Amino acid sequence: MNLRRVVVTGLGALTPIGNTVPEFWNGLSNGVSGAAPITRFDATLFKTQFACEVKNLDVEQFIDRKEARKMDLFTQMGLIAADEAIKDAGLDLEKINLHRAGVIMGSGIGGLRSFQDEVTDFARGDGTPRFNPFFIPKMIADICAGFISIRYGFRGPNFVTVSACASATNAIIDAFNYIRLNKADIFITGGTEATITEAGVGGFNALKALSQRNESPTTASRPFDKNRDGFVLGEGAGCLILEDYEHAKARGAKIYAELVGGGMTADAYHITAPHPEGEGASNVMKHALEDAEMQPEDIDYVNVHGTSTPLGDISEVKAIQKVFGEHAYKINISSTKSMTGHLLGAAGGVEAIASILAIKNSLIPPTINHFTDDEDFDPRLNLTFNKAQKREIRAALSNTFGFGGHNASIIFKKITE
Amino acid sequence: MSEIAQKVKAIIVDKLGVEESEVTPEASFTNDLGADSLDTVELIMEFEKEFNLSIPDDQAEQIGTVGQAISYLEANVK
Numbered sequence A: 001m002n003l004r005r006v007v008v009t010g011l012g013a014l015t016p017i018g019n020t021v022p023e024f025w026n027g028l029s030n031g032v033s034g035a036a037p038i039t040r041f042d043a044t045l046f047k048t049q050f051a052c053e054v055k056n057l058d059v060e061q062f063i064d065r066k067e068a069r070k071m072d073l074f075t076q077m078g079l080i081a082a083d084e085a086i087k088d089a090g091l092d093l094e095k096i097n098l099h100r101a102g103v104i105m106g107s108g109i110g111g112l113r114s115f116q117d118e119v120t121d122f123a124r125g126d127g128t129p130r131f132n133p134f135f136i137p138k139m140i141a142d143i144c145a146g147f148i149s150i151r152y153g154f155r156g157p158n159f160v161t162v163s164a165c166a167s168a169t170n171a172i173i174d175a176f177n178y179i180r181l182n183k184a185d186i187f188i189t190g191g192t193e194a195t196i197t198e199a200g201v202g203g204f205n206a207l208k209a210l211s212q213r214n215e216s217p218t219t220a221s222r223p224f225d226k227n228r229d230g231f232v233l234g235e236g237a238g239c240l241i242l243e244d245y246e247h248a249k250a251r252g253a254k255i256y257a258e259l260v261g262g263g264m265t266a267d268a269y270h271i272t273a274p275h276p277e278g279e280g281a282s283n284v285m286k287h288a289l290e291d292a293e294m295q296p297e298d299i300d301y302v303n304v305h306g307t308s309t310p311l312g313d314i315s316e317v318k319a320i321q322k323v324f325g326e327h328a329y330k331i332n333i334s335s336t337k338s339m340t341g342h343l344l345g346a347a348g349g350v351e352a353i354a355s356i357l358a359i360k361n362s363l364i365p366p367t368i369n370h371f372t373d374d375e376d377f378d379p380r381l382n383l384t385f386n387k388a389q390k391r392e393i394r395a396a397l398s399n400t401f402g403f404g405g406h407n408a409s410i411i412f413k414k415i416t417e
Numbered sequence B: 001m002s003e004i005a006q007k008v009k010a011i012i013v014d015k016l017g018v019e020e021s022e023v024t025p026e027a028s029f030t031n032d033l034g035a036d037s038l039d040t041v042e043l044i045m046e047f048e049k050e051f052n053l054s055i056p057d058d059q060a061e062q063i064g065t066v067g068q069a070i071s072y073l074e075a076n077v078k
Helices: A021-029 A072-090 A112-124 A133-141 A145-152 A167-180 A198-206 A245-250 A281-290 A310-329 A342-361 B003-016 B037-051 B066-076
Strands: A006-014 A103-105 A158-161 A184-194 A237-244 A257-266 A301-303 A332-336 A395-404 A404-412
Touching: A006 A021, A006 A072, A006 A145, A006 A167, A006 A245, A006 A342, A021 A145, A021 A237, A021 B037, A072 A145, A072 A184, A072 A395, A072 A404, A103 A145, A112 A133, A112 A198, A133 A145, A133 A245, A158 A167, A167 A184, A167 A237, A167 A257, A167 A342, A167 A395, A167 A404, A184 A342, A198 A301, A237 A245, A237 A342, A245 B003, A257 A281, A257 A342, A281 A310, A281 A395, A301 A342, A310 A395, A342 A395, A342 A404, B003 B066
Parallel strands: A103 A158, A103 A184, A301 A332, A301 A395
Antiparallel strands: A006 A237, A006 A257, A184 A237, A257 A404, A395 A404
16 A cells, blocks of 8 residues: 655644743753643652642633633643644634644543542542532543634544553554545644643642652653653643645645654563563564664664653663664763653653654753763763763654553654655 | 632632633623533532532532522522
């Protein structure tokens, strides 16, 4: 079967280090940390009291107050990022075939704040079941994709992908496949997540997954550093407009990069721990390369999952060395989570944007907060510590791995005729 | 205006995002104030919470305007 080519024609980002794509890139290239003490609730009693929150968000600037009230924060964020991406793509909604335009958004959890508040309210009452009619639609993880379709009239395939921290990458791969297979021409895709709540922080603390470096939030996310002690919870949304290459060319769209391959595997090992040898992780990168019909030597940059957990960082680097062999020493590797924190189900969206902009701007965003070398990592690897590095990038690979053992990788390539 | 009427108006303004001047006794939630069926259910629920009573479904269905809500509540709130 002849597969169609798929390109990226629009971007939208709402992140802890910038509320628009240009601000996000500015933060990435300057090595800015988005971590700060938690403001979304009183975290005094929690082991972790900081997170990477989105700052100065004026929701009503984008969404009418009456409508916004019916949405959880994760939906509001996804809608705001989608809006930026649509505008950036210069899409004329009067001219495109809306029946061939779809929405696939990833969210690992969904409306955790809405769920927590409503159930708490019920539990505090006398047992009378007085649930708000918007409780379910606010909470369900697919609702953001629904709202986006309602706002823009996209009537093609529409759903959410849920694979924990791989959710957004799974969404992007699904959208990619539907366009390749000629089932649709255009997609809004990516991910959105907002879980900085008592239940979110308390739940991840119980898993011992979060950094507890309360005395220094901005240096807490330190992937590959000897003293890393867990990830920093983030929130936000990252949206891409994916489009059939011929469709994009015909309407004279600006093209950021080509999406050339995606891989998906499972560890089949443990619910939260990564496979110690990074087996699922190496397989997923191999699958993405095969799908793209590329060799490891064709990749110049790997945007890692790299969450700053003691085990995860090691198994991912082992997997990279297994896949790339000697070429591993020639690529740049970086974890943008050192700056953004971990956006869970939105991570794949914002990291796809980081990878695409790295290609476009010939600049590798850094892994900030490197203080002490860890002998577990081969010193010949270039982990892009502390400062961005200039480099022509032919192609970039982005990894995401989720609780449950889900792995997903995608490859973006500099656009060529 | 009774205290009940004032509270009812405030709830409607907040939940439906309308101007206070639009909330007249004759105003219909769905036809005049832009509510859909879920908004109406939410309004009834908010009245129940605010006035600490339970409005049976068959009676809730009869409440379609601001005035109907106020008279129902004035008659039933103890």
